[in-house]
Amino acid sequence: MLTYFLLVLAPFQILSSSIPATCQTLPPYPGRDGEWRLLHESIGVSAMHMQLLHNDKIVIFDRTDFGPSNLSLPENKCRHDPHDDVLKIDCTAHSVLYDVWTNTFRPLMIQTDTWCSSGAVLPNGTLVQTGGFNDGDHAVRIFTPCNGGDFCDWIEFDTYLSERRWYSTNQILPDGRIIILGGRRQFNYEFFPKMQNSLTASPSSGSIWLDFLRETTDEDENNLYPFIHLLPDGNLFIFANNRSISLNYRKNTVVKRFPTMPVDAHRNYPSSGSSVLLPLDENKDIVAEILICGGAPQGSYEQAKAGNFVRASSSCGRIKPMEENPSWVMEEMPIARAMGDMLLLPTGDVIIVNGVEQGTAGWEFGRSPVTRPVIYRPYGRPDWRFSVMSSASRPRLYHSSAILIPDGRILAGGSNPHVWYNFSNVEYPTDLSLEAFAPPYLSVEFEKIRPQITASPETLRHKQAFSISFFVPQYLTADVLSLSIIAPSFTTHSFSMNQRMVVLKLVGLLPLSPDTYILTALGPSTVDIAPPGYYLLFLVHAGIPSVGSWVLIQ
Known part of the structure; x- marks a missing residue:
């Protein structure tokens, strides 16, 4: 059974869509x-x-x-x-x-x-x-x-x-x-x-x-x-x-x-x-x-x-x-x-x-x-x-x-x-x-639970709340939902320089329809945890990630 987060933040606003149709x-x-x-x-x-x-x-x-x-x-x-x-x-x-x-x-x-x-x-x-x-x-x-x-x-x-x-x-x-x-x-x-x-x-x-x-x-x-x-x-x-x-x-x-x-x-x-x-x-x-x-x-x-x-x-x-x-x-x-x-x-x-x-x-x-x-x-x-x-x-x-x-x-x-x-x-x-x-x-067997980010902000700020909208075809389970940012690496000679991943703090989940939701989270807490720059934002549901969406942390 779906468990809902208590939504305690300002009303959701879609800032922009940052995922190409392809x-x-x-x-x-x-x-x-x-x-x-x-x-x-x-x-x-x-x-x-x-x-x-x-x-x-x-x-x-x-x-x-x-x-x-x-x-x-x-x-x-x-x-x-x-x-x-x-x-x-x-x-x-x-x-x-x-x-x-x-x-x-x-x-x-x-x-x-x-x-x-x-x-x-x-x-x-x-x-x-x-x-x-x-x-x-x-x-x-x-x-x-x-x-x-x-x-x-x-x-x-x-x-x-x-x-x-x-x-x-x-x-x-x-x-x-x-x-x-x-x-x-x-x-x-x-x-x-x-x-x-x-x-x-x-x-x-x-x-x-x-x-x-x-x-x-x-x-x-x-x-x-x-x-x-x-x-x-x-x-x-x-x-x-x-x-x-x-x-x-x-x-x-x-x-x-x-x-x-x-x-x-x-x-x-x-x-x-x-x-x-x-x-x-x-x-x-x-x-x-x-x-x-x-x-x-x-x-x-x-x-x-x-x-x-x-x-x-x-x-x-x-x-x-x-x-x-x-x-x-x-x-x-x-x-x-x-x-x-x-x-x-x-x-x-x-x-x-x-x-x-x-x-x-x-x-x-x-x-x-x-x-x-x-x-x-x-x-x-x-x-x-x-x-x-x-x-x-x-x-x-x-x-x-x-x-x-x-x-x-x-x-x-x-x-x-x-x-x-x-x-x-x-x-x-x-x-x-x-x-x-x-x-x-x-694997194709996970398509029913694969999340798709439909809208996300272009920029995030440290400690500030933001929201994304997403779609899951079936079986959303809130307690196995996570939102992460990954800094892409410069890879050579077996070392991926600058690679880092931060799991963001979740604050609220609001259903819009049986398969569409709004998720609210907080930007990373400090610049030492997430230095400013471009990151890939991934939503993961039950171990299955979405396509990454680019965000700029300022």
Whole structure:
């Protein structure tokens, strides 16, 4: 029987509809093990980096210093780079803009080398992309979405960064700045945009020393692409190798040092585990909890270089860094995995996709591809948390990536474990395809309980009430209804930067008809819990999510 919330807020007002008509009907997917579908045999570039933007376009790019790609730039466009080791004049694209709803793409023009770079999206929706290799290691690149997407392209600033940022990590901050941390032999961090800071290493450098990064570097430099998560107290959880700290970046002080993660495994590149901040739930006391899974035993990288491919780690660790005496709680995945991508699903579960069962990241250093995703239920019974899904048709090894898209599917692409594009006479050819995984919640059997958001606001404000209208074909059950926002990630090298999910506080539910309702909720309570910017708003009913609707949190 339907239980109603007491509606205690002002009368409902539909502010605007933010869902395109093309999203209303999802293609049917059978089965409870999920389903893979190939979208493109080739998009011309290997998807080393991916970022979903708020106009439902995805920026995808590779590196520029390996020679020609398989996608030409528009007529009369060529990249002129006297510093390139392979092609001084290159008339092929190394970046594309993909449209989620039309399944089409077009080439973009990148000048400087984006190999192993990082990124974050500003509160206004502009992608800021930082660092790389060669002439790109000090570069900042800007991509601003535009209507239609036909004229947007990269704008580049070759020497903006204070230090060489190759394998660094970005995190958007509550004040709208981006922190850019680490990189190969870089034991420091800096900000975009730049600002005066008395803590800089020198007045001209703009970088701030962080000894933790020097301390955690081992012979394999396993602290590259350190994991960073913004905590609800405003500090940063930073994990490198097998150790972690809480950093007050405003004062450059280490607030807390956490216990070393058990199990003889390293988690950051090139061992390449993955990490997420589990959903923050505003309907109860906020608990921040970090989940880290996979990686490789210490020394695996050197072993792989010698031709010995060690089994990857099957362990996961969880820690609550804001507790007084936090400790790691360890679990075992059903499949060992390095180079896996961990993504938050609209249900609050975590999917782990891509990667290998043996070896590490690096040229030719991975073996035994893991083609079956695993879904992890953080709050299920310990013996029921992991479920193994259906197998993909393509192995995704080194230089692959994956992201969540608005209809709840996971987009996966890339895989190029070679110095150049190589399609023949190798065990794992370069893969330029795109495919999508539909999790079990997209199965056709759930259509009767799948909610559809029919109207939602374009903007939300912290702590302020707002309402959405929605439709459920049958069987609405109010006590299994939730509303969440998810910040899309910048994904590369097994880490989804800036990804976060907040379950919003529900206040009221009002029926308009037997199958149409108004739901009232509160915007996120603080900027530390949800920094300003664009998020996907998902309504979940009985474990089945709606299509996501874009909202701007101001």
